[in-house]
Amino acid sequence: MTALKGSGPAVCIGEDIDTDLVIAGRYLRTKDWNFWAEHVFEDLDPGLAGRLKGAVLVAGKNMGCGSSREQAARALHEAGVQAVIAPTFARIFFRNCINVGLPVLECELPGCHDGMMVSFDCIEGWVETGGTRHVFRPLSPGMQEILSSGGLIEYWKRRLHR
Amino acid sequence: MTTLSEKILGARAGTYIDRHVDKAFCHDGTGIQAKIIYDAMGAPGIAFPGTVYIIYDHIAPANNSQTAELQAELRAFAREYKVHFLDIGSGICHQVMAEGRVAPGEVVIGADSHSCTLGALGAFATGVGASDMAGIWVSGETWLRVPDSVGIHLSGSTGAGVEWKDVALSYIAELGMDGATYAAIEFTGESASSVPMEGRLTLCNMAVEAGAKTGLFYADKETERYLARFSVSCQVQVPESPDYVKDCYLDLPGIEPVCAVPHRVDTIKPVQDLAGTSLDQVFIGTCTNGRYEDMARAARILKGHQVKVRTIVVPASGLDYLQAVSTGVIADLIKAGCTIGPPGCGPCLGAHMGVLGKGETALSTANRNFKNRMGVGASYYLCSPSTAAASAIHGEITDPREVI
Numbered sequence: 001m002t003a004l005k006g007s008g009p010a011v012c013i014g015e016d017i018d019t020d021l022v023i024a025g026r027y028l029r030t031k032d033w034n035f036w037a038e039h040v041f042e043d044l045d046p047g048l049a050g051r052l053k054g055a056v057l058v059a060g061k062n063m064g065c066g067s068s069r070e071q072a073a074r075a076l077h078e079a080g081v082q083a084v085i086a087p088t089f090a091r092i093f094f095r096n097c098i099n100v101g102l103p104v105l106e107c108e109l110p111g112c113h114d115g116m117m118v119s120f121d122c123i124e125g126w127v128e129t130g131g132t133r134h135v136f137r138p139l140s141p142g143m144q145e146i147l148s149s150g151g152l153i154e155y156w157k158r159r160l161h162r
Numbered sequence: 163m164t165t166l167s168e169k170i171l172g173a174r175a176g177t178y179i180d181r182h183v184d185k186a187f188c189h190d191g192t193g194i195q196a197k198i199i200y201d202a203m204g205a206p207g208i209a210f211p212g213t214v215y216i217i218y219d220h221i222a223p224a225n226n227s228q229t230a231e232l233q234a235e236l237r238a239f240a241r242e243y244k245v246h247f248l249d250i251g252s253g254i255c256h257q258v259m260a261e262g263r264v265a266p267g268e269v270v271i272g273a274d275s276h277s278c279t280l281g282a283l284g285a286f287a288t289g290v291g292a293s294d295m296a297g298i299w300v301s302g303e304t305w306l307r308v309p310d311s312v313g314i315h316l317s318g319s320t321g322a323g324v325e326w327k328d329v330a331l332s333y334i335a336e337l338g339m340d341g342a343t344y345a346a347i348e349f350t351g352e353s354a355s356s357v358p359m360e361g362r363l364t365l366c367n368m369a370v371e372a373g374a375k376t377g378l379f380y381a382d383k384e385t386e387r388y389l390a391r392f393s394v395s396c397q398v399q400v401p402e403s404p405d406y407v408k409d410c411y412l413d414l415p416g417i418e419p420v421c422a423v424p425h426r427v428d429t430i431k432p433v434q435d436l437a438g439t440s441l442d443q444v445f446i447g448t449c450t451n452g453r454y455e456d457m458a459r460a461a462r463i464l465k466g467h468q469v470k471v472r473t474i475v476v477p478a479s480g481l482d483y484l485q486a487v488s489t490g491v492i493a494d495l496i497k498a499g500c501t502i503g504p505p506g507c508g509p510c511l512g513a514h515m516g517v518l519g520k521g522e523t524a525l526s527t528a529n530r531n532f533k534n535r536m537g538v539g540a541s542y543y544l545c546s547p548s549t550a551a552a553s554a555i556h557g558e559i560t561d562p563r564e565v566i
Contacts, residue, residue, distance in 0.1 A: 018532045020511075020512075020533075020534065020535045021533065021534075025511040025535065026512060026513060029191070029194075029221065029228060029229050031194075043538065061340055062339055062340035062343060066530060068273060068275040069191075069192070069291070070291035070293060073291070088340060089343075090340075090373060092289050092290060092291055095291060095294060099291060099293035099294060140305075142178060142180075142305050151293070152199070152203075152294070152296070152297055153199055153293065156203040156205065156296075156297060156300055157202075157203055157204055160204060160300070161204065
């Protein structure tokens with residue numbers, strides 16, 4: 001199951017962050033998901049990995065552009081990120097997050113900075129920070145179903161063994 | 163009126179659909195991850211094994227024992243489930259699929275972001291991650307949001323020394339890295355029909371660099387001519403005054419040789435403004451520019467010269483390689499001092515052979531110059547094969563119009 005609501009301190013990153021920067025190509029060939037969590041954002045800022053547990057990742061536009069590597073979404077999930085918020089996402093990364101059970105919220109958070117508390121509710125469709133509530137574009141019912149299952153593995157397990 | 167994406171997907175832009183996938187492909191990198199997910203799902207089998215392709219290109223051949231073991235596991239899986247399996251040497255998945263395995267009007271999903279390449283054939287082709295691929299193996303279908311479309315209108319003809327790669331980099335710079343996010347790009351206008359298939363593949367390949375879901379050309383006589391080589395029949399597609407959410411007009415005579423400069427694909431400069439930039443490596447290859455025509459253009463420039471900087475040429479596919487061997491293109495490249503790699507992605511993603519060191523500068527015909535991608539601490543410029551070849555001769559960035 002994925003927690004569809006939560007709150008945590010913001011970890012802010014810039015615009016157009018590509019998936020190579022989330023997890024580098026040299027680390028992809030393994031079955032050890034935790035290994036990706038250890039190396040997440042290593043080429044962007046090696047200090048970031050240690051701050052992600054329980055955090056809400058707040059990114060600039062076009063988050064997750066580039067490679068289709070699902071390891072990027074998986075690394076963030078394994079590192080303990082609760083949700084990723086950005087004004088726009090690259091579509092494959094967006095799908096991948098939902099498929100690994102990591103909430104993605106399409107929303108602009110002006111004035112949000114590192115350490116600010118961010119609350120979100122995927123069901124009601126809002127994000128709150130600094131006393132301001134922002135409404136985001138709701139996920140389609142299909143996406144909500146995958147996300148609330150905990151990701152595509154659990155979704156298909158449920159469908160296949162119903 | 164209806165866009166090509168709407169026509170193929172059978173629904174209006176903005177609609178969510180569940181759609182049967184006509185062809186589903188992945189490579190050694192995403193394939194093994196999809197297999198892990200597939201196993202975890204506890205699925206009873208692959209719904210349509212005849213539509214599934216696994217193609218080894220990313221680290222081909224394997225670079226170490228860990229990679230070799232993962233590749234062996236996926237190889238055994240492919241055999242067990244009787245899906246199409248193309249081992250090392252076949253080439254880059256997008257090029258291999260373009261060689262007679264995709265027809266206009268099909269819905270093609272690849273577990274790789276550059277799957278949009280196949281829109282060059284008039285297919286609706288887009289990329290997904292490993293879990294989505296596993297889901298397609300299980301069910302034969304996937305969900306899609308029918309995209310809006312951006313029209314790129316091509317007019318006139320390109321000048322000497324200007325290639326489709328220069329046109330591709332120019333439209334990416336015009337739209338920006340997120341200028342077509344969630345949308346499909348349709349290449350249209352008076353000059354679209356005169357773009358050869360190799361150019362269409364290059365233009366559609368880079369659509370994802372503007373955030374697009376896919377890039378499409380309407381299937382026409384050129385598509386028919388190209389597919390006849392592989393005995394694939396072609397249904398011609400005619401534009402129905404499609405409605406675009408955005409239009410981009412590219413006057414081809416106004417385009418000059420350009421490079422994308424470190425480290426953004428959408429930041430370009432004319433090659434002549436960068437002339438003299440010292441290089442440590444030149445790389446000609448990838449799903450953008452590793453086709454026979456790309457290697458042949460490079461060889462025409464390099465013939466009779468010696469490269470001044472290490473130059474790696476990697477054919478996009480085994481077929482491209484064979485054609486380049488039989489026409490003497492490979493011999494010309496080797497005589498000029500180039501190193502030829504096995505068909506596949508080569509150094510593009512920085513995972514093996516040809517990776518750069520800290521402080522080094524490379525010129526590459528690839529599609530991405532993201533920071534650290536081809537080697538930590540190195541810098542990369544992106545360009546056409548002609549610019550790459552001209553620059554290899556001088557060991558520094560050189561305008562191809564000076565040597566042709």
